[in-house]
Amino acid sequence: MSVLHSILRTMDRMFPARVADAHCDIPCGIYDPHHAQMAAHTVIRMVGLINDLPKPGPNDPPEKRQEYEAKLARYIATKEQHAELVKHEIRILWGDYFKPEHVQQFPQLHDLVWKALKAGSKARQEVNLQAAEDLLKATNEIATTFWKTKGLDTVTVKAPYPTERMTVYPKFH
Amino acid sequence: MFPLSRFRVADDSMRPTLLPGDYVLVNRWAFRRRAPVAGEIVVLRHPHNSSHFLVKRIASVAGPDTVFVVGDNEARSEDSRQFGPVARGLIVGKVWVAAMR
Numbered sequence: 001m002s003v004l005h006s007i008l009r010t011m012d013r014m015f016p017a018r019v020a021d022a023h024c025d026i027p028c029g030i031y032d033p034h035h036a037q038m039a040a041h042t043v044i045r046m047v048g049l050i051n052d053l054p055k056p057g058p059n060d061p062p063e064k065r066q067e068y069e070a071k072l073a074r075y076i077a078t079k080e081q082h083a084e085l086v087k088h089e090i091r092i093l094w095g096d097y098f099k100p101e102h103v104q105q106f107p108q109l110h111d112l113v114w115k116a117l118k119a120g121s122k123a124r125q126e127v128n129l130q131a132a133e134d135l136l137k138a139t140n141e142i143a144t145t146f147w148k149t150k151g152l153d154t155v156t157v158k159a160p161y162p163t164e165r166m167t168v169y170p171k172f173h
Numbered sequence: 174m175f176p177l178s179r180f181r182v183a184d185d186s187m188r189p190t191l192l193p194g195d196y197v198l199v200n201r202w203a204f205r206r207r208a209p210v211a212g213e214i215v216v217l218r219h220p221h222n223s224s225h226f227l228v229k230r231i232a233s234v235a236g237p238d239t240v241f242v243v244g245d246n247e248a249r250s251e252d253s254r255q256f257g258p259v260a261r262g263l264i265v266g267k268v269w270v271a272a273m274r
Contacts, residue, residue, distance in 0.1 A: 005272040008196040012181060017196060020180035020216050020228040029249070100254060 031097040033143035036089035037167055039082040040136040044163045046079035047129045076127075083124035086135060090116050090142060102149050112141050136165055143168040176202040178265065180216055180226060186250035187228055190214070196272040197228060203267035209240055214268040217242065220256050226265065227252070240264070 008017070053072060056065045094113045103109050116138035122131035140156070147154045147170040159167035182195040191197065191214075199216045209215060211233050219225040229242035229250070235258035242259060244250025253259060 002272055004270065005196060005274055008179060008198075008272050011179065012196070017179035017181045018226055019183045020197065020226040 031093055031146070033089070033093060033139065033146045033168075036086045036093070036139045037136070037143055039085040039089065040132070040139045041159055041161050041163045041165060041167065042082040043079055043086065043123050043135060044129070044132040044165060045161070046075045046082070047123075047127055047132050048163070050075045050079070050127050051129070079127075080124050083120050083135070086139060087117050087120040090120070090139065093142065093146060097146070098149070102145075105149070106145050109142075109145060112138055112145070116142060133165075136167075140166065140168045176200055176266075177269070178216070180228065182228060184249070186244035186246050186252070187214070187230070188246040188249070190230075190245045191228060191271055192274060194274040197268045198270040198272070199266040200269040201266035203269070204261070204264060208234060209261070209264065209267070210234065214271075215240075215242070216265040216268065217259060218263045218265065220259050220263060223263075228268065229253075238262075 011017070050072065053068065053075070056068045090113060094109075098109060116135060119131050119134040119138055122128060123135045144154050144156075147168070150170070152170040152172070154168045155171050156166050156168050158164055178199045178201055180197050180199060182191045182193055182197060184193055197214075197216065203209075209231050211231050213231050214228065215231060216226055216228050219227055227242070229244050229252050232241045232243040232253065235241045238261045239258040240261060241253040243252045243254060247254075
């Protein structure tokens with residue numbers, strides 16, 4: 001540790017220096033599309049739960065209606081949060097992980113991200129199974145691209161979740 | 174205006190030249206009388222977020238008033254390869270002294 005560094009560190013304690021090289025990321029280099037994929041499955045699951053929730057009839061007691069509304073509100077809130085989470089995670093991969101050389105290698109990447117974000121918005125705004133399916137599809141394709149840039153092959157399997165939709169995992173040899 | 178500014182380096186993008194925790198003293202008057210040249214290390218404002226500062230090396234002078242900046246650690250650096258050439262007005266100054274940790 002140099003003398004100059006010690007002096008500056010002491011000064012820094014009293015009058016903090018401005019920070020250079022702080023874009024919003026560390027960057028830590030730790031990225032994974034799994035969060036986005038899980039959240040996309042959650043959106044599909046919530047659409048299913050909303051559609052399957054029995055609606056109270058006109059002769060049902062108010063408690064029944066209240067129970068219905070409480071459940072519906074929770075499913076909607078979770079659907080919205082997770083649709084937004086997918087978008088957030090995909091933006092991180094897109095903006096921070098993927099580099100211009102990846103786009104050269106996979107020219108469809110920008111379009112794929114755009115589709116995923118649009119589907120994410122639609123799945124958030126509406127109770128729309130097709131939008132949720134599109135969101136998962138685009139997210140899985142982004143996951144496949146992500147793992148390819150890491151030099152890893154992927155397997156597409158039925159996810160071990162109640163959605164029973166397909167999901168992409170990296171293949172570790 | 175006092176010509177020197179202190180900055181603390183926060184990440185890896187200039188590794189191995191600068192490491193997180195290093196301090197740099199920046200001469201804000203360095204480019205008053207001359208243009209920056211390739212190879213110089215400068216502190217600049219992030220072109221998309223002027224409250225964030227970056228420390229980068231000038232890779233080339235792109236035009237009369239723009240420069241192309243790249244981090245020494247290319248794998249870990251966000252720089253002109255993403256945000257393109259930057260206006261000279263965004264350059265705070267030239268790194269005059271680097272105090273290594």
